Amino acid sequence: MANNNHIVIMAGGIGSRLWPVSTPECPKQFIDVTGSGRSLIQMTVDRFLPVAPMENFWVVTGARYVQQVREQLPQIPESHILAEPEGRNTAPCIAYACRKVAKVAPSANVVVTPSDALVVDTKLFTSVIGKALEAVNGSGKIVTIGIKPTRPETGYGYICAESLEQEQVVKVSEFREKPDLETAKSYLAAGNFFWNAGIFVWNVATINAQLQKYAPQITGVMDKIEPFLFTPQEDAALREHFCECEKISIDYAVMEKSPDIYVIACEPQWSDLGTWVAVKEHIIPDADGNCVVGDARLFDCKNCIVHVPAGGQIVLQGLRDSIVALKNGRLLICQLSEDQAIKEMSKF
Amino acid sequence: MANNNHIVIMAGGIGSRLWPVSTPECPKQFIDVTGSGRSLIQMTVDRFLPVAPMENFWVVTGARYVQQVREQLPQIPESHILAEPEGRNTAPCIAYACRKVAKVAPSANVVVTPSDALVVDTKLFTSVIGKALEAVNGSGKIVTIGIKPTRPETGYGYICAESLEQEQVVKVSEFREKPDLETAKSYLAAGNFFWNAGIFVWNVATINAQLQKYAPQITGVMDKIEPFLFTPQEDAALREHFCECEKISIDYAVMEKSPDIYVIACEPQWSDLGTWVAVKEHIIPDADGNCVVGDARLFDCKNCIVHVPAGGQIVLQGLRDSIVALKNGRLLICQLSEDQAIKEMSKF
Numbered sequence: 149m150a151n152n153n154h155i156v157i158m159a160g161g162i163g164s165r166l167w168p169v170s171t172p173e174c175p176k177q178f179i180d181v182t183g184s185g186r187s188l189i190q191m192t193v194d195r196f197l198p199v200a201p202m203e204n205f206w207v208v209t210g211a212r213y214v215q216q217v218r219e220q221l222p223q224i225p226e227s228h229i230l231a232e233p234e235g236r237n238t239a240p241c242i243a244y245a246c247r248k249v250a251k252v253a254p255s256a257n258v259v260v261t262p263s264d265a266l267v268v269d270t271k272l273f274t275s276v277i278g279k280a281l282e283a284v285n286g287s288g289k290i291v292t293i294g295i296k297p298t299r300p301e302t303g304y305g306y307i308c309a310e311s312l313e314q315e316q317v318v319k320v321s322e323f324r325e326k327p328d329l330e331t332a333k334s335y336l337a338a339g340n341f342f343w344n345a346g347i348f349v350w351n352v353a354t355i356n357a358q359l360q361k362y363a364p365q366i367t368g369v370m371d372k373i374e375p376f377l378f379t380p381q382e383d384a385a386l387r388e389h390f391c392e393c394e395k396i397s398i399d400y401a402v403m404e405k406s407p408d409i410y411v412i413a414c415e416p417q418w419s420d421l422g423t424w425v426a427v428k429e430h431i432i433p434d435a436d437g438n439c440v441v442g443d444a445r446l447f448d449c450k451n452c453i454v455h456v457p458a459g460g461q462i463v464l465q466g467l468r469d470s471i472v473a474l475k476n477g478r479l480l481i482c483q484l485s486e487d488q489a490i491k492e493m494s495k496f
Numbered sequence: 497m498a499n500n501n502h503i504v505i506m507a508g509g510i511g512s513r514l515w516p517v518s519t520p521e522c523p524k525q526f527i528d529v530t531g532s533g534r535s536l537i538q539m540t541v542d543r544f545l546p547v548a549p550m551e552n553f554w555v556v557t558g559a560r561y562v563q564q565v566r567e568q569l570p571q572i573p574e575s576h577i578l579a580e581p582e583g584r585n586t587a588p589c590i591a592y593a594c595r596k597v598a599k600v601a602p603s604a605n606v607v608v609t610p611s612d613a614l615v616v617d618t619k620l621f622t623s624v625i626g627k628a629l630e631a632v633n634g635s636g637k638i639v640t641i642g643i644k645p646t647r648p649e650t651g652y653g654y655i656c657a658e659s660l661e662q663e664q665v666v667k668v669s670e671f672r673e674k675p676d677l678e679t680a681k682s683y684l685a686a687g688n689f690f691w692n693a694g695i696f697v698w699n700v701a702t703i704n705a706q707l708q709k710y711a712p713q714i715t716g717v718m719d720k721i722e723p724f725l726f727t728p729q730e731d732a733a734l735r736e737h738f739c740e741c742e743k744i745s746i747d748y749a750v751m752e753k754s755p756d757i758y759v760i761a762c763e764p765q766w767s768d769l770g771t772w773v774a775v776k777e778h779i780i781p782d783a784d785g786n787c788v789v790g791d792a793r794l795f796d797c798k799n800c801i802v803h804v805p806a807g808g809q810i811v812l813q814g815l816r817d818s819i820v821a822l823k824n825g826r827l828l829i830c831q832l833s834e835d836q837a838i839k840e841m842s843k844f
Contacts, residue, residue: 466830479820483813486813
């Protein structure tokens with residue numbers, strides 16, 4: 149039964165707010181952001197190993213990252229590392245991956261997940277994923293994972309559930325865009341609004357049928373590529389046609405249109421590690437509240453996040469509430485309060 | 497006449513308070529500290545070119561720096577780049593260099609100078625050096641250059657002159673060690689105390705005779721090396737004997753003992769660039785008081801000194817009164833007020 153579970157890891161993104169540690173050449177998912185010894189994509193694989201064997205893992209990434217995926221995840225079959233010729237958002241990415249999964253495992257139950265988030269309570273997470281996989285097995289259900297909000301976050305989309313109940317499969321009443329602060333506060337108070345973590349569980353036949361129904365343009369492109377899947381011509385066909393796909397997220401393309409979507413809400417201490425402030429929350433601080441990844445000497449520093457190379461010679465003195473990040477000669481020094489501006493400030 | 501002037505540049509030091517830009521591998525004198533486009537040793541040569549031709553320049557440095565001297569000063573004859581097997585302070589350094597100068601130019605008038613200081617008013621400086629050279633020509637005088645103090649500096653030695661007169665050769669009454677703050681204030685008020693910039697002017701016969709008289713131990717060692725000067729055996733003789741020299745400064749060894757020392761005081765806007773704060777004073781600030789060498793993007797930063805590689809990607813936000821220095825993956829961030837602690841903090 150477990151062998152029918154497949155994991156599709158989407159690894160095409162660029163965490164530009166973690167500059168300069170995350171850069172287009174080596175984005176966030178390939179980095180040991182928290183100093184755990186494992187990159188985020190490696191931790192993502194670790195997290196799903198209890199539900200699927202390594203030969204059922206798939207990674208969809210940009211062509212330039214294929215080598216990094218191979219190096220970091222040598223146990224994943226090479227033919228399961230899919231290279232998008234260009235990023236067209238999540239709907240084409242998922243459509244392509246699920247066509248391939250369907251070809252080798254037509255009745256597969258699939259988890260689609262981002263590669264660059266952190267989950268602290270992996271035991272709870274595994275149990276929730278197990279329930280979702282059960283729910284979609286032999287059914288046409290689509291199940292998303294909703295994260296119980298811990299703050300009125302305006303940076304995420306929300307899933308509105310028909311019930312407050314956690315760790316149970318319940319009906320989604322609607323998906324909501326990133327809210328303003330007032331709206332986010334009302335969501336938090338209501339209790340049946342959950343963060344959309346971008347994790348989806350479905351039977352492969354379900355998603356392919358739903359794409360056919362709600363995203364026929366993308367399905368049409370995939371039909372052109374289909375005859376070449378797993379042949380030497382696949383890459384050429386992909387290069388020729390993939391860019392024809394509408395650039396659209398799976399949320400817009402399917403989730404917000406399909407009437408039969410479910411959510412399992414849970415609180416597994418999830419983080420998208422989207423900003424340095426978010427990263428800081430997941431590193432054990434020293435007595436002065438400094439969270440240090442790498443080697444640095446701190447003198448009279450308080451409440452800083454420091455991400456520097458291991459074995460480097462780094463001396464920091466007199467910093468307060470700051471971000472210090474150094475990689476390959478690129479340097480960021482910034483107040484924690486300005487971490488949302490890093491993306492703009494670092495556009496070189 | 498000008499051809500009888502020789503310039504001996506002492507370039508064996510390590511500016512450890514300018515870490516990480518100045519390091520034992522590439523100390524301060526070989527660095528473009530102020531962003532002028534020239535290293536300090538190159539600027540030192542430039543400053544003395546009006547008084548002596550390039551073939552009369554000599555550089556005494558550590559063996560590990562010979563290659564850097566050659567690269568930065570290709571016009572200096574290779575045989576004039578002298579490699580000390582180890583640093584034994586300035587008296588042995590000067591004794592060795594002046595033996596060599598005497599061998600090729602027995603009546604040379606010599607200027608001995610550090611390689612890592614800055615002089616802004618080079619015209620005044622050249623005029624003062626010219627006067628000193630005149631004063632020592634055919635006389636047994638030793639002339640030092642005294643810098644008129646602009647603050648009660650406790651980091652320098654002082655020269656007490658018998659007169660307040662500037663830009664004239666006057667008698668030294670005594671040399672004084674680095675004073676405490678109260679004493680430094682009284683020196684500043686007195687008007688006849690000048691900073692000892694470590695610049696000495698003498699006829700080569702004079703210094704060799706004075707060394708014989710006041711530093712016979714060092715002279716004895718030089719006598720052993722003398723037969724091998726300018727022969728293929730010189731380096732071996734130097735390696736065998738140089739380390740026997742007493743480790744002592746020329747100030748202690750000769751200046752403080754000899755009764756016939758003169759000073760020319762002047763105010764050529766001299767700086768030893770001994771600290772980042774001192775460096776900051778010699779870089780033109782932007783509208784927010786930031787002095788930047790290299791390429792960095794500053795957002796809401798005020799009164800900082802920034803020394804980073806050219807063409808790097810550096811983003812600095814929210815800094816006040818800070819030092820940021822980056823070189824070869826080594827990083828310093830420090831309050832300006834703590835710049836005296838850098839030497840200690842950066843002992844790796």
